[in-house]
Amino acid sequence: MTELNELSEKLSAIKQEIKNELVNLTSSKSVFEYRKNIMDSKTGKIGSLMKEMGKIPKELKADYGKKVNEIRNWAQAEFEALDNKLKEAEMRAKYESEKIDVTLPAKKLKKGNLHPNTQVRNQLVDIFGSMGFNIYEGREIETDYYNFTALNIPQDHPARDMQDTFYLSPEYLLRTQTSSGQVHVMEEQKPPIKIVSPGKVFRSDDDATHSPMFTQMEGLVVDKGITLCDLQGMLDVFVQKIFGEETKTRLRPSYFPFTEPSVEVDVSCFQCHGCGCRLCKGTGWIEILGAGVVNKSVLEGCGIDSSVYSGIAFGIGIERVAMLKYGINNIKNLFESDLRVLDQIDD
């Protein structure tokens, strides 16, 4: 019996000692160390208790084991509780120490945009591509024949004065219109033809709304029975996709040597929807492109039988669309690679 009494006293002492020690532990690390120390199976005050089992008389072994387990469980629970408590405090302190000002600026990622012209061009080409149009890219340097003569603008035609042409030689020039591509296409392909032809064009003109280089997109359909009604129908679809579904078109008479009839196409103002605002100069309409029924002399010049086939064509200024769509006020902004400009347009 005395062995048991002695054990009880010893356990009480250990218990008291642990209790005293726990109060002094202030970090989860020290709890871990102390616990390791106490529970060590060879040297630990609790861990080594089971080692004593051999010395305990047989009849007392069960009681001994029970008491040792009791104190072991008690100690584990105490350690666990203290550890949890300290860990929680430590986490809180860690978070506390990592406090930040969330309104500080973000880390800048390198970013880039397509040029506004390219963005508009891609949108236009996607629309026409989905309607079965191919994309034809002509040359920037053209001959007088393809830029003028073949488009029903012979040498002494007054329409040559409409466009100030940059010449490179008496025969070669910088194309003044993407229409020059029309003729190449009609010479190379037989109807049915459906193409759009985006590209750079050049005119000797330099102010806030004119740049000596700008971008046009030509569209051309040649097939049997193509009419002015088809032109309006096609352009309706196109402007609705670009400027919104409620956009309407208005045709009015104009003149281009390679189309007859020729029309200017206005779209209902997409800002005020026709009520009149600054963008549309109070008219409710914005001039957007020139178009018409292909002049039969142009078809015939390309070897296309105008009694069988007819065509419609249009030409649109890419910068004009970009400037209208994004509110860019000076065309020069588009050719200076000013990153403050290029950063703004990401459609």
Place this chain on the structure above:
Amino acid sequence: MLVPLSWLKDYVDINVDPDTLEEKLFSCGFEVEEKYEVGHDISNVVVGYVKTCEDIPDTHLHLCQVDAGPHGEFQICCGADNVVAGGKFPLALIGATVYATAKDHKTVEGVMKIGKGKLRGYESFGMLCSGVELGVSEDMYPGAGYNGLLVLPEDAEVGADVKPILGLDDYIFDVSITSNRPDCQSIFGIAREVAAVLELPLKMPALDYTETDVTIPFSVSVDAQDLCPRYSAHYVYDVKIEQSPAWMRRRLALVGSSSISNMVDITNYVLKELGQPMHAFDFNYLEADAINVRRANDGEKIITLDEKEFTLTNNNLVICDGKKPVALAGIMGGLNSEILDTTSAVMFESAKFAHDNIRKSSKALGQVSDASARYTKGVDEYTTVMAMKRALHLVEELNCGKVSATKFDINTGNSVEPFELKVSVKQVNGVLGITVPDEDIVRILTNLDFAPVLEGDELTMHIPAYREDMQTYQDVAEEVIRMYGYEHIVPTFIPTAEVTMGGYTLRQKREIKLKNALCAAGAYEGIHYSFFSPSDLDLIRLPEDAPERTAIKLINPINVDLSLMRTTLAPQMINAIARNQKKGILSGRIFEMGNKFIPKSLPLTEYPDERETICIGAFGEDEDFFSIKGIVEVIADALDIKFEYEQTSNTFLHPYRTAKVLCDGKEIGYLGQVLYEICDELDMRVPAYVAEIDLRALTEYYGKDRKFTPLPKFLEEKRDFCFVMDKEITCAQVEKVIMDSCKYISSIELFDVFEGIQLGINKKSLAFSVVFTPKDEEFTPELIDGFVKKILKNVEKLLGATLRV
């Protein structure tokens, strides 16, 4: 072109208001760029009757009691010297708007609103006005030019608005005319369209006159008939040079032409009214009783009316008398035969000249006039003949001369009678896509004076000679639809067309992919002009014999800075970088995809090579050679190809930080750091890097198939090596030796470069991670050891590099 409404009304009894007229013109193809009332700034000015007028002592002022009829009676303080009791003058009421003038009473300084005033202690309840204050010149209203009050007619109704009296209620339409309608470049030409669109009768201008039986010996000949298809001349004598009547001066003033004298005014009036340039020679200065129209002799000289001397060439057309040139045909008369106050006889000229010749002469000589501008657009013979009659009629109407029987009409036989045009109505409707009712077609064409006759499908018209543009059924279709109304067009979607496959070509798809990849790499797309400056070639220090200096020149550039077709994209990129830095942007990436232009011959005899090229620019303290190399690699990745780099040198890049880019052993571009000297020259604050890649050379890889490589079945092995070697040995050399040492290597990655004295002089170390990927079976440790040994052996043997210990 300026068109006064009052003048139009001579020919058409216009029954709609100015707004409706504007809409009607717009709908049939004549955009009115501007429309304004002549007196749009003037309001609340009425006829005032001065009942009493007393001098205010010690001033130049007068105190008047002015009756303004229903508006009341006002005390007005007035400083004009011609104010007088019993006179009628324009009275600006309180709240009226008139022009404010400077101290000289002549210079207009804006619009002012009249308020109650006080002059020298005398109250004034309004203002009596001068012509200038109402915007009325002497030409617009006789007496209005006087520097004092404008005197109104005695019978003017007291209190009535002055605007109708002074013609200030008239409207001016500034009409834009497309180049296919030269016949509309006149008031009468527009009147014809107005009559057609309003479906009202057109009244012809008076063309009648009486010829006397006086004749003189004279001859007219045309040597250069190719440049002058029609030349009419008529001798007018007993000429009295005087001021033109008020109505004529007023009309000329409204269209911006100042009055000179009756004879000159008649020619200007006919130009505005009918669109035919005319000329009047002082007959007494024509020598040898003859006129001849011929090409100038090279070196021949003429002084024009504006006292400018021109030395002519064989390309210029001149009107000569029997001895010398007296006019630059279609451009301006000569000073030697100018109409003077003493002129007593004139020879009128009305001619058609080839518009292209006039255009070229006018451009080449830098001499422009109303006449040359008009000829450049094209004059028709119908009008040439009509204008002479009109001028002679006006001579009689103004009673300023007698029309003789000496007259000439040299022509090439072109008719001024209507010509016949037959078209099929089905074809006309076929262009439009709608069926315009026959009766509407006939009505519209009748209104246009085409005299249509419809029989079955065949439409026969007699087109007036001035409509030279009418040639085919398409032209007829346009006439019909512009008058019928574009609102009748019903949108359809090419229902008769065959289905076509559309979309991008492979090249277009790849270019879009490349652009997107470059954007993802943090670069912004820029677009620069296709032309650049000769100084751009100097900027990049190209030697005289560099191929880039063989550039195509513009014959007529805007200025020298835009005068060469670019042969490289780099200079504009460098300039763009410099511009950004000047704006305070000190870091960024830009790329451009565009053409450079390589001539095959100069001057051009065939299409030059337009080579698609990518140029990349990067600048900033956070950029270096390897970051722009990274952007170049984006291109290789996007096309799934490999680039190799070799040290090189270049005229405008850092001597040790420049590489050429190779693909399959072929040089396709370069990259490097821009010389510090160039950065300094352009005031750059941070370093700049440029790369240029010949995109055309890469097109052969556009079609490369993308194939999936299955993930390795067996574990890959990775080994790190750190070699010490001579400084001169390049990373690429080491990589190549490693790669060639073992066929299982799937990647080699450099992870450290070190130079230090502990390695020895001129030594460096490079550390690589090498990955071995097994193919058919798992690697054994022995196999890996074999690979490693082989690598070590080769590196030592070929490069003298040893493992760092």
